[in-house]
Amino acid sequence: MKCEEIQAQLTEYLDxxxxxxxxxxxxxxxxxxxxxxxxxxxxxxxxxxxxxxxxVEPPIGLTQRVMAEVKAHERQAGYWQRMASLIRQNVPVQxxxxxxxGVLAVYLVISEQFQNPFRFSPDPGISNPKEASTLxxxxxxxxxxxxxxxxxxxxxxKPATHxxxxxxxxxxxxxxxxxxxxxxPLHAAxxxxxxxxxAQAPAPKRATNVSSSPAETSERTDTMISGIxxxxxxxxxxxxTPVTASSRFDSETAPSFRPPSAAIEPFADLELVVxxxxxxxxxxxxxxxxxxxxxxxxxxxxxxxxxLMAAIPDHARPQTIWVNIPKNQYEVFKHELNALxxxxxxxxxxxxxxxxxxxxxxxxxxxxxxxxxTETPISTAPANR
Amino acid sequence: MEDILGNIFLKKRSNRxxxxxxxxxxxAECVRRVQEGDTEAFGILVQxxxxxxxxxLYRILGDYDDAAEVAQEAFLSAYRSIKSFRGDASxxxxxYRIAVxxxxxxxxxxxxxxxxxxxxxxxxxxxxxxxxxxxxxxxxETRQRVQAALDGLSTEDATIIVLRDLxxxxxxxxxxxxxxxxxxxxxxxxxxxxxxxDRLAPHFKSQRIPx
Numbered sequence: 001m002k003c004e005e006i007q008a009q010l011t012e013y014l015d016x017x018x019x020x021x022x023x024x025x026x027x028x029x030x031x032x033x034x035x036x037x038x039x040x041x042x043x044x045x046x047x048x049x050x051x052x053x054x055x056v057e058p059p060i061g062l063t064q065r066v067m068a069e070v071k072a073h074e075r076q077a078g079y080w081q082r083m084a085s086l087i088r089q090n091v092p093v094q095x096x097x098x099x100x101x102g103v104l105a106v107y108l109v110i111s112e113q114f115q116n117p118f119r120f121s122p123d124p125g126i127s128n129p130k131e132a133s134t135l136x137x138x139x140x141x142x143x144x145x146x147x148x149x150x151x152x153x154x155x156x157x158k159p160a161t162h163x164x165x166x167x168x169x170x171x172x173x174x175x176x177x178x179x180x181x182x183x184x185p186l187h188a189a190x191x192x193x194x195x196x197x198x199a200q201a202p203a204p205k206r207a208t209n210v211s212s213s214p215a216e217t218s219e220r221t222d223t224m225i226s227g228i229x230x231x232x233x234x235x236x237x238x239x240x241t242p243v244t245a246s247s248r249f250d251s252e253t254a255p256s257f258r259p260p261s262a263a264i265e266p267f268a269d270l271e272l273v274v275x276x277x278x279x280x281x282x283x284x285x286x287x288x289x290x291x292x293x294x295x296x297x298x299x300x301x302x303x304x305x306x307x308l309m310a311a312i313p314d315h316a317r318p319q320t321i322w323v324n325i326p327k328n329q330y331e332v333f334k335h336e337l338n339a340l341x342x343x344x345x346x347x348x349x350x351x352x353x354x355x356x357x358x359x360x361x362x363x364x365x366x367x368x369x370x371x372x373x374t375e376t377p378i379s380t381a382p383a384n385r
Numbered sequence: 386m387e388d389i390l391g392n393i394f395l396k397k398r399s400n401r402x403x404x405x406x407x408x409x410x411x412x413a414e415c416v417r418r419v420q421e422g423d424t425e426a427f428g429i430l431v432q433x434x435x436x437x438x439x440x441x442l443y444r445i446l447g448d449y450d451d452a453a454e455v456a457q458e459a460f461l462s463a464y465r466s467i468k469s470f471r472g473d474a475s476x477x478x479x480x481y482r483i484a485v486x487x488x489x490x491x492x493x494x495x496x497x498x499x500x501x502x503x504x505x506x507x508x509x510x511x512x513x514x515x516x517x518x519x520x521x522x523x524x525x526e527t528r529q530r531v532q533a534a535l536d537g538l539s540t541e542d543a544t545i546i547v548l549r550d551l552x553x554x555x556x557x558x559x560x561x562x563x564x565x566x567x568x569x570x571x572x573x574x575x576x577x578x579x580x581x582x583d584r585l586a587p588h589f590k591s592q593r594i595p596x
Contacts, residue, residue, distance in 0.1 A: 011575035017556070039582075045589050046582040049531045050550040052524075058439035059453045063431045066460040067424075073465065074424060 003029075003036050010040050014047060268322060268367035270330075273345035274337055278373045308368075318371040324363045333366075341370065412476040419467050427467070431460050434477060437552065438484045444547045445488045447536040455491050459484040474561050481554075481562045485544055492540045527588065534584035542577035549574055 006029045012018045013026050030037050308323060325333050337343060349367070410429060418426035438459060443452035463483050470479055535543045548554045548562060549570075559574075560567045 008575065011578055012571060015556075017571075042582045042586050042589060043578055046578060046585050047550050049527055049585060050535075050546060050581070051553075053444065053528060053531060053551055055436065055440050056443050056449070056452075058435050058456065059449075062435050062439065062453060062456060063428060066431050066435075066457055066464075067428050069457065069461050070424060070427060070464045073461065 003033060006030070006033070006036050007039050010036075010043055014040070014044060267365065268349050269364040271345070271347045271349050271367045271369065272334075272337070272343055273369045273371060274341040275344050275371050276341040276373050318369055321368050321370070323366050323368060325366055327362055327364050330364060330366075337368075341373075344371075413472060416467060416470060416472070416476055419464070420470075427464055430463075430476065430480075434480055435460075437477075438480060441481065441547055441552060442484055442488050444532070444535060444551055445485075445540065445543050446491060447532055451491060451495075455487045456484070459487045462487065478558055478561050481548070482564070485562065488544065489540050523592070527592075530585060530588050531581075534581050537584055538577060538580055541573065542580055545570065545574050546577045546581060550578075 006026055009018060009022060009026055013023065018026065030040060308321070323333075334343060334346075410426075412430060412433070415426045415429045419430070435456065439452055439456045442455050442459070443449060446452050446455065459480070463480055466483075470476070535546065538546070545559065545563065548559045549556070554562070556567050556570050560570045563570070565573070
């Protein structure tokens with residue numbers, strides 16, 4: 001046998017794992033081969049040198065360090081493991097799945113609302129899209145046409161009676177310098193706007209200075225309300241902001257002002273509760289002056305604050321509308337609102353993620369809840385004269 | 386170091402006798418306890434195997450601090466995955482495999498990065514015997530050369546030599562630790578021994594052959 005073959009077996013020979021026959025062959029070769037004997041000797045010394053390496057003591061505190069890391073790992077993983085274990089042991093799988101589905105559903109609803117806070121579920125009262133489109137305002141329409149009151153056929157709320165309209169129209173102050181204490185009926189306001197010439201159109205939207213003049217205040221209020229959304233009728237808007245389709249509200253049957261069909265309502269930065277002043281009633285027999293004032297009111301454009309209130313159907317129940325107002329015009333808006341009612345509550349509405357509900361920069365969205373007066377209608381005719 | 390194991394159990398048993406009894410717990414029993422959430426039982430395993438694991442790593446890596454660090458990592462890895470330990474091999478074999486894998490990773494990182502420092506053989510304890518200073522010095526020099534030769538081997542060769550020739554682990558266990566057949570262990574061991582012999586031969590030839 002060649003030296004190479006013998007040397008290949010030396011490892012097992014030294015480890016005494018060779019068979020007896022192979023041992024005999026190797027030993028017979030070693031007896032006559034000086035090179036293989038030297039190789040065996042060197043291998044033997046190498047193994048002996050390795051085996052002679054002393055054992056080294058591990059560093060003091062190795063166990064403590066390992067256990068400290070183990071406990072730190074346990075603390076990190078412990079919470080979730082315990083939670084998972086508790087759920088596995090104590091909560092049935094079906095209940096866990098049901099709870100997770102519920103959480104997912106809430107998350108989807110909230111995330112959807114944050115992505116487009118002014119998009120709503122379709123108005124259950126408007127099943128025909130064409131019908132809905134007729135009730136919405138074109139973004140290119142003039143400002144005077146922007147407030148679209150509900151059509152009588154579409155409005156579930158009883159429209160104001162003719163006598164009420166006449167009474168309201170008769171009380172409108174001329175020139176708009178005085179605070180309006182009565183509002184024209186909705187159909188009268190629409191008629192006035194449709195007949196208005198471009199020269200009689202309202203002033204441009206932009207309001208720059210704040211003034212205490214009633215006329216200027218009226219104009220500012222006109223411009224600062226950029227969007228009106230009413231819960232009680234198909235929504236409309238003034239300046240082309242996204243239209244909100246809120247739910248129809250049946251005032252005859254609904255037990256409260258919050259309609260049951262509206263699961264989601266627009267976000268608002270502020271919530272105002274306004275109790276309307278008692279209705280102003282005309283004195284009888286003043287038909288001439290009332291007719292004159294009605295013609296003037298048909299020509300003059302309404303202030304936005306009036307249109308705002310006019311957009312609220314004349315309910316004996318609380319009404320909710322949403323309006324967009326420039327931040328710097330908010331106090332003016334409240335001042336205007338005081339002429340129409342008493343602000344009984346003003347509350348900032350906390351929003352998730354610190355988002356603002358305003359649709360544009362510098363605007364705030366106000367949820368205005370108009371509640372009816374508890375008093376009986378009074379006549380203010382002597383006071384106006 | 387001997388008291389560490391006792392200390393762990395003194396927390397529970399409060400007497401040394403119990404600590405001695407606890408030392409008789411098998412690895413399998415400790416593993417079962419750890420798998421059931423008894424973290425302290427893992428301390429027994431660490432205490433029991435730390436010296437072997439540390440020496441294995443020290444000889445493969447050739448650096449004391451590296452060995453301590455990798456030993457710590459290996460034990461922590463073993464703890465993290467002890468739930469998956471099914472007892473197909475012994476715990477020691479499983480732990481050796483984890484340690485060897487960590488040593489391979491560390492060696493590769495050294496190869497890719499900075500050179501390792503010289504082996505700290507001086508920390509390996511006093512030389513055997515105290516009668517002949519010249520023999521002691523020669524013995525120390527031999528150890529340094531052996532460690533340097535081991536450092537020069539591939540990780541694969543160094544590992545198999547340490548397992549078989551230093552720790553005297555049987556072929557079958559080495560095969561189980563490295564996850565290779567026994568035949569491969571034999572051929573790889575032969576190759577590693579010859580490589581180490583080639584590195585140490587000049588030193589051996591310069592020495593007088595012991596009687």
